[in-house]
Amino acid sequence: MKKFEEKTIQTETIYDGKVVxxxxxxxxxxxxxxxxxxxxxxxxxxxxxxxxxxxxxxxxEQYRKPxxxxxxxxxxxxxxxxxxxxxxxxxxxxxxxxxxxxxxxFVTSFYTSPGFADELMYLYxxxxxxxxxxPAIGDDDEFIELLELTLEEAKQYxxxxxxxxxxxxxxxxxxxTLEMCVQKGG
Amino acid sequence: MKKFEEKTIQTETIYDGKVVxxxxxxxxxxxxxxxxxxxxxxxxxxxxxxxxxxxxxxxxEQYRKPxxxxxxxxxxxxxxxxxxxxxxxxxxxxxxxxxxxxxxxFVTSFYTSPGFADELMYLYxxxxxxxxxxPAIGDDDEFIELLELTLEEAKQYxxxxxxxxxxxxxxxxxxxTLEMCVQKGG
Numbered sequence: 352m353k354k355f356e357e358k359t360i361q362t363e364t365i366y367d368g369k370v371v372x373x374x375x376x377x378x379x380x381x382x383x384x385x386x387x388x389x390x391x392x393x394x395x396x397x398x399x400x401x402x403x404x405x406x407x408x409x410x411x412e413q414y415r416k417p418x419x420x421x422x423x424x425x426x427x428x429x430x431x432x433x434x435x436x437x438x439x440x441x442x443x444x445x446x447x448x449x450x451x452x453x454x455x456x457f458v459t460s461f462y463t464s465p466g467f468a469d470e471l472m473y474l475y476x477x478x479x480x481x482x483x484x485x486p487a488i489g490d491d492d493e494f495i496e497l498l499e500l501t502l503e504e505a506k507q508y509x510x511x512x513x514x515x516x517x518x519x520x521x522x523x524x525x526x527x528t529l530e531m532c533v534q535k536g537g
Numbered sequence: 538m539k540k541f542e543e544k545t546i547q548t549e550t551i552y553d554g555k556v557v558x559x560x561x562x563x564x565x566x567x568x569x570x571x572x573x574x575x576x577x578x579x580x581x582x583x584x585x586x587x588x589x590x591x592x593x594x595x596x597x598e599q600y601r602k603p604x605x606x607x608x609x610x611x612x613x614x615x616x617x618x619x620x621x622x623x624x625x626x627x628x629x630x631x632x633x634x635x636x637x638x639x640x641x642x643f644v645t646s647f648y649t650s651p652g653f654a655d656e657l658m659y660l661y662x663x664x665x666x667x668x669x670x671x672p673a674i675g676d677d678d679e680f681i682e683l684l685e686l687t688l689e690e691a692k693q694y695x696x697x698x699x700x701x702x703x704x705x706x707x708x709x710x711x712x713x714t715l716e717m718c719v720q721k722g723g
Contacts, residue, residue: 353600353605353606353607354607354682355598355599355600355607355680355681355682356600357600357602365552365559366551366552366575369573369575370575370652370653371559371575371577371653373551373557373559375552375554376602378602380678380680384678387555388602388603389552389554389556390602390603391557391603391653392603393650393653396652412540412541413541414539414540414541415648415651415652416562416574417574417576417578417653417655418648418651418655421539421540421541422648422651424651427652429652459695460701461701461702462601462608462702462703463649463650463702464579464649464650464654464656465603465608465610465701466556466582466601466613466615467556467557467577467579467603468577468603468650468654469603469604470650472703491570492566492572494541494566494568496540496541509645515646515647515648515651516647516648516650516651517647517649517650517658517703517707519647520645520647520707521703521707521710524707524710524711524714525710528713528714528717531717
């Protein structure tokens with residue numbers, strides 16, 4: 352038995368949509384009482400940190416309906432059924448930026464919001480970028496704009512909240528640590 | 538008009554629960570076509586990084602039903618109606634660890650999953666910890682266990698995925714950067 356396991360007594364699927372599925376579970380708590388858990392099922396996602404030969408980072412600006420405002424983020428997307436995260440990462444990189452990359456470098460993975468959702472986010476660094484002649488086309492309801500920023504510029508975007516999401520903030524902090532290491536070594 | 542704004546044509550509330558509200562919006566895209574957006578409304582949350590006088594970090598282990606397994610995380614919790622994030626942070630710190638802190642230090646904030654949810658996460662560092670005589674009691678359906686780990690130990694937990702969520706992974710990377718600065722300065 353897993354620590355503090357909450358056994359499912361009953362499951363109800365409230366909504367099964369294009370992106371999320373909402374399920375409400377009645378659970379048995381470790382003390383024998385029962386409670387309800389609201390669970391968002393999500394296919395998982397990737398974020399890609401594309402680094403140009405000039406050491407700039409390619410970002411994507413898009414409108415985020417849940418926030419009712421645009422955000423600047425690293426290219427990202429949902430896993431298709433049974434797709435390996437690295438395959439998703441290459442596909443999204445090409446669709447959103449028009450570039451292919453050399454071997455991707457895995458950075459980390461994390462659950463974005465484990466209290467209510469099972470979305471697992473995989474992060475990769477992509478360099479050795481080359482423009483694709485006929486890039487794959489992304490979703491037809493996605494309107495995006497590309498930005499190339501230096502790390503210093505990106506940190507400014509974090510300061511003024513134009514960059515303001517978990518994967519992108521993590522990515523920038525991670526690139527900062529790489530730069531610190533370079534400075535330490537130099 | 539905001540860049541790439543998606544104007545709401547129609548809103549339908551599918552579910553209004555204890556933690557999340559699910560809403561499906563029909564939107565007008567920038568090109569005049571329409572699409573549907575599935576939106577999770579969430580009150581927002583805080584994460585607190587409690588540092589003991591011995592420079593250990595206090596973590597909380599709890600079962601995460603969406604993942605069907607326990608995770609080790611920094612103490613965290615949802616904002617109550619109209620509550621300032623710093624107030625939530627102090628409340629959750631006391632409820633989950635039994636400590637109060639000196640002035641909290643704001644680290645950053647980020648949307649956890651802006652593609653489908655509006656949850657905004659605020660991160661704080663808490664030091665100057667003092668045990669509370671009669672700590673406030675948390676939710677009665679929360680079963681948690683405390684762990685005190687060094688930063689090196691926490692990095693091991695990240696390696697083996699016992700620590701595996703956005704706020705906690707970010708917190709550990711952030712503490713690493715502080716330590717790097719100390720090493721650089723020393």
